[in-house]
Amino acid sequence: MENIRLCFRRINRWAQGYVARRTQNAQLTPSQIQALRHITYHNVMSQQELVEDMGVDKAAVTRLVAGLEELGYVTRTADPKDRRAKLIRATEAAMQVKDDVVALEEAYYAWLLEGLTPEERENFAHCMDRMLQRAREGKKSCYCALDAQRKKEDDDSCT
DSSP states (O other), X not given: OHHHHXXXXXXXXXXXXXXXXXXXXXXXXXXXXXXXXXXXXXXXXEHHHHHHHHTOOHHHHHHHHHHHHHTTSEEEEEETTEEEEEEEEEOHHHHHHHHHHHHHHHHHXXXXXXXXXXXXXXXXXXXXXXXXXXHHHTTTHXXXXXXXXXXXXXXXXXX
16 A cells, blocks of 8 residues: 555656646746646636645645736636635636646656556556545545544554
């Protein structure tokens, strides 16, 4: 299990590095690229929604969005439904970066998959689809189940 976790983390980190090196003229960090992916997907979203999507704290999102705004990738406006909240909108420059990032990621993952046979790719895709479905279904409830499992393991180790 440790090996699978490390593989996911390393592949993701290396893919981010590949993209970051090839988008240097955009002056974006991997975190800013990740935030842009969320924002451009929704086109308009609140900062709170970005906090929830990215799973980071409000202060980190505020810094990310401020940096993106300074670079001209997003605009922030008051939410007409809640003046305390800010709406983030992707600019045309953000949409272009998103398209570039998607193309780079697709090229990177296609290159990775070239090392597999067609049967291995099909099996891998099937396993990934099942894992993605499980992650979607348990996005919120799995945290409770995992915490309960960990607590039971801790309790069992004390007896």
